[in-house]
Amino acid sequence: MLNYTIHRLETCASTNDEAKKRAREDAPAGTVVIADEQTGGRATKGRRWFSPRGTGLYVSVVLRPEMDVSLSLLPMAAGLAAREAVERTTGVPVKMRWPNDIVWEGKKLGGVLCESGLSGFQLRYAIVGVGLNLNQNENDFPEDLRPLAGSLLQAAGGIIDRETLFGAFLEELEAAVAPLVEKRPSDVVEDFLRHSEAGLGDSITVQTASGGVSGLFEGLDPDGSIRIFTPGGERRFISTEIVSFGLAPK
C-alpha cells in the first residue's frame, strides 16, 4: 500500500527532476510532485514535453520497488495507469502506443518518463513521471506539434478537471504496478494489447537502430518483445532494440 505525500508546486523545470532530487535525499515511496507548469518538461532522449501553465497534468511519483520486479515494464504499467485514469474520468476510450504513450485518433495526448537510479546491482529508486495534455485547444500547441499532439479537451469535448484526473491516476498507478510486484508481468502486456492503438494483425512498422521493418503485428511477449509476420517469415524484436513501433503509415 502506497501512502502518498503530495508536494504541490506552481512551477518547476521538471517534476521528474524534483521527484528525483527528493528520492536521492531519501524521500519515501509515494512521494508525489505535481506542478501547474513545467519550464523544462522532459521526455525521453532529451526531448521536450510542452507543459504550459494550467492546461496539463504534470506529476511524478517516487517508487521504491523490490529488486526483482520486472522493472523494464514499469513505463508500460505507468502508461496504462494514466490511460485507465483518463477513460475512467472522461469516458474517452483512449489508446496506448508502445510502450507508454496515450493516444487518441492518432494524436498523442500524454506520455510517461520513467527513470531509476541504480548503484551496483541495487535499485535505489524509480520515478514515474506523467505528462497529459488536458485543456489545450489546437492553437495552444506550437505549430510543429499540431499534427502530432492533442488534448483531452479535444477528445472529450469539455473542460477536464485536473484534480479528478490526478486522484484517479494515483489510484490506478498503485493498481497498475501490482502485477509487477506480484510477478505477473504478462498481465501488464495483456492489458497493453487490449488497449493498443495497433491491434493484432494490423500492419505495423518496427524501427530499430539499423532501420525499419514492416509486417503484421503478431503479438507481444511478457518480456516486452514484439513479434511481427513479414514476407520473409516471423521476426522477433527484443524490447531493447526497438526504437519505436506503431501502425505503418497508410
Next chain:
Amino acid sequence: MAPKIDFEEINKIIKLLEDKNLAEFELEIEGFKIKIGRNYPAAFNNRPSFAGAGPVDAYPAAGTGQDSAAEAKGESHAVLSPMVGTFYRAPSPSSPPFVEIGDVVKKKQTLCIVEAMKLMNEIESDADGVIKDIYVENGKPVEFGQKLFLIVPQA
C-alpha cells in the same frame, strides 16, 4: 548465441544464496560465466537503505569472471551493467557526457544511463576514484553484468 540471463534470474540466484546461506555461487554455460559472492547477507533486503547499503561490498565477485589481477586485489573497480539495455553516456544527445576518462568521481554520482523499454536507468558510481576506462561506446547495446567503467582509487 549467448545464453539469456536477466536481472530477475540473477536476483533469484542471489535470493537462493541467502536462503541457503551460501557464500558463493558460480555458473558457467556456453561461454557465459557468472560468479556471485556474498559478504553481507542483510544488505540486499534492507530497503530502502538509500544511504547505507554498499552494493560494492555486497557483490564483491559479481562479474564476468574476466577481471584483471589488479581488480581482484581491489586496486581498481569495474562498474557493471545491472541490466540489458542501451548505453548512453549523456542525459540527452545534445548534453555533454556525465563523465570522461580522467574524471574524479564519488559514490552515488551518475556515470551513465542504461535504457530498457524507455526506462532510463541512471547508473551511479559505487566507488570513489578516477575513471580509468570507459568500455562501451555511446548508443551501443549492453548485456547484464557487462563492464561499463573502470574506476581506480585516486592517488
